[in-house]
Amino acid sequence: MTISLTVNGVAYQIDDSRADDKLVDFLHEDLNLTGTKFCCGIGVCRACTVQVSKPPNPATTPMISCSTALGILDGSVVSTIESVAQDGVLDEVQQAFLDNFSFQCGYCTPGFVMASRMFLDDLRAQPVPADQLEDAMMAAIGSHICRCTGYVRYFEALRPLAEAANTGQEGQR
Numbered sequence: 098m099t100i101s102l103t104v105n106g107v108a109y110q111i112d113d114s115r116a117d118d119k120l121v122d123f124l125h126e127d128l129n130l131t132g133t134k135f136c137c138g139i140g141v142c143r144a145c146t147v148q149v150s151k152p153p154n155p156a157t158t159p160m161i162s163c164s165t166a167l168g169i170l171d172g173s174v175v176s177t178i179e180s181v182a183q184d185g186v187l188d189e190v191q192q193a194f195l196d197n198f199s200f201q202c203g204y205c206t207p208g209f210v211m212a213s214r215m216f217l218d219d220l221r222a223q224p225v226p227a228d229q230l231e232d233a234m235m236a237a238i239g240s241h242i243c244r245c246t247g248y249v250r251y252f253e254a255l256r257p258l259a260e261a262a263n264t265g266q267e268g269q270r
């Protein structure tokens with residue numbers, strides 16, 4: 098028996114003797130995808146967040162890879178921070194975090210990027226009333242822990258993108 102898993106567009110078959118192995122270890126040790134960060138290791142800080150979907154359901158979920166066993170991911174599609182920039186060009190979230198000096202050491206940043214991207218996709222698919230946008234942003238990234246900064250600049254960077262996504266006015270940063 099094997100576990101079928103697609104990571105950043107590449108399909109893998111993993112022996113199910115590894116069902117209890119954590120996703121973050123598979124990413125680091127087997128695939129050398131070290132952009133996903135391991136920090137607390139107990140499901141608290143969200144530094145290790147990746148994007149997961151389970152076709153045919155197109156919905157994506159932020160998943161904490163330090164606490165997710167391979168065994169429950171059979172048939173899943175995983176996207177990591179390495180899949181975000183295209184041909185060396187940062188995506189809108191990465192660029193906004195950079196432009197706003199949102200991070201210092203950057204260890205928490207991949208998790209913030211992945212969660213923010215899924216949040217923007219959710220807004221595009223299902224906008225929220227304007228007066229609920231701040232709460233929605235808090236729900237999306239408010240539980241991510243950053244040990245260096247005051248969080249404010251992550252929110253300042255994401256806010257214009259969220260407003261644009263929420264009103265269908267893309268590209269207004």
Ligand code: FES
Pocket residue numbers: 134135136137138139140141142143144145146161162163164
């Ligand atoms: S390292 Fe996964 S939640 Fe902290």
Ligand code: FES
Pocket residue numbers: 199200201202203204205206242243244245246
């Ligand atoms: S920038 Fe260092 S932990 Fe967030």
